[in-house]
Amino acid sequence: MHDRDCLHRFMFEQYPIRGHLVHLDAAWAALIEHREYPPAIRDTLGEAVAASLLLAATIKFEGVLSLQLQGDGPVHLLLAQCSSGLGVRGLARYKEGAATDAGAGSARIVDLIGAGNLTVTLETADGPQRYQGIVPIAGQRLADSLQVYFENSEQLPTRLWLHADASGVSGMLLQKLPLTDAHSGVDATAVEDAWRRVQLIGETLTPEELRTLGDAEILHRLFNEDDVRLFEPAPVYFRCRCSRERVVGMLQSLGETETRSILAERGEVEVHCDFCNRGYVFDAVDVAQLFNAGVASDSGSSVH
Numbered sequence: 001m002h003d004r005d006c007l008h009r010f011m012f013e014q015y016p017i018r019g020h021l022v023h024l025d026a027a028w029a030a031l032i033e034h035r036e037y038p039p040a041i042r043d044t045l046g047e048a049v050a051a052s053l054l055l056a057a058t059i060k061f062e063g064v065l066s067l068q069l070q071g072d073g074p075v076h077l078l079l080a081q082c083s084s085g086l087g088v089r090g091l092a093r094y095k096e097g098a099a100t101d102a103g104a105g106s107a108r109i110v111d112l113i114g115a116g117n118l119t120v121t122l123e124t125a126d127g128p129q130r131y132q133g134i135v136p137i138a139g140q141r142l143a144d145s146l147q148v149y150f151e152n153s154e155q156l157p158t159r160l161w162l163h164a165d166a167s168g169v170s171g172m173l174l175q176k177l178p179l180t181d182a183h184s185g186v187d188a189t190a191v192e193d194a195w196r197r198v199q200l201i202g203e204t205l206t207p208e209e210l211r212t213l214g215d216a217e218i219l220h221r222l223f224n225e226d227d228v229r230l231f232e233p234a235p236v237y238f239r240c241r242c243s244r245e246r247v248v249g250m251l252q253s254l255g256e257t258e259t260r261s262i263l264a265e266r267g268e269v270e271v272h273c274d275f276c277n278r279g280y281v282f283d284a285v286d287v288a289q290l291f292n293a294g295v296a297s298d299s300g301s302s303v304h
């Protein structure tokens, strides 16, 4: 039985090479529970969710990492977000069409997203710092575009293997770290050789093995010639960050006229979160308060 809803860190003892393995089962079911995605879109979203977790796990930060695919294809937006606490959410916006009807595992990423970009953004909790990396969509699968991202950016050399289907999502990341004193006696050439070798071995891991084997088994299957230390797993879970306050902000930026016209038409304003489908309902009194903070406030004078 494979490891469920957790992320495992591992480290090669002889070389400055580390990795992560991640699996989502219940968390994946919760993430797609309210959406009926065509299989090809669902699987690409799952790969993006696994990738966002693996990228977040390699960075020390407090905040949210977003992996976004945008283009002129039938899927105009695909977004996966992972918090520093390993809570994930994601969504895809698309128009119905031939490419989106492609079966599971059969659609190329360019057929879904079209000409477009992969963007990685880091929003930290303690300020407006946003790290951003952008590369064009390339190759067959999401992992190919991520490969370009790592090659073109200042990031550490990194490889990812991703797999998603209706029942779950899995991923493996390998990353070469800078050579430090911790590996005295190992020279740069030996590290390069080892890095080349572990990538080639990583290529032999089948999607089936990634999905079904336990993490200790995967590491044994791949790297039994190496001394690899597997650390304690960290739980991963589905978590939406939507709130009534955020919806209030959204309606306020939509504007009073627009919001009141929805109210007049439907008797109330109901907004559903695109990520988790949670509904937020505003009646006439709520809407009046939204656009008249002075009246809503007990002090009557402050608009804050």
Ligand SMILES: [Zn+2]
Binding pocket: 240, 241, 242, 273, 274, 275, 276, 277, 278
């Ligand atoms: Zn939500």
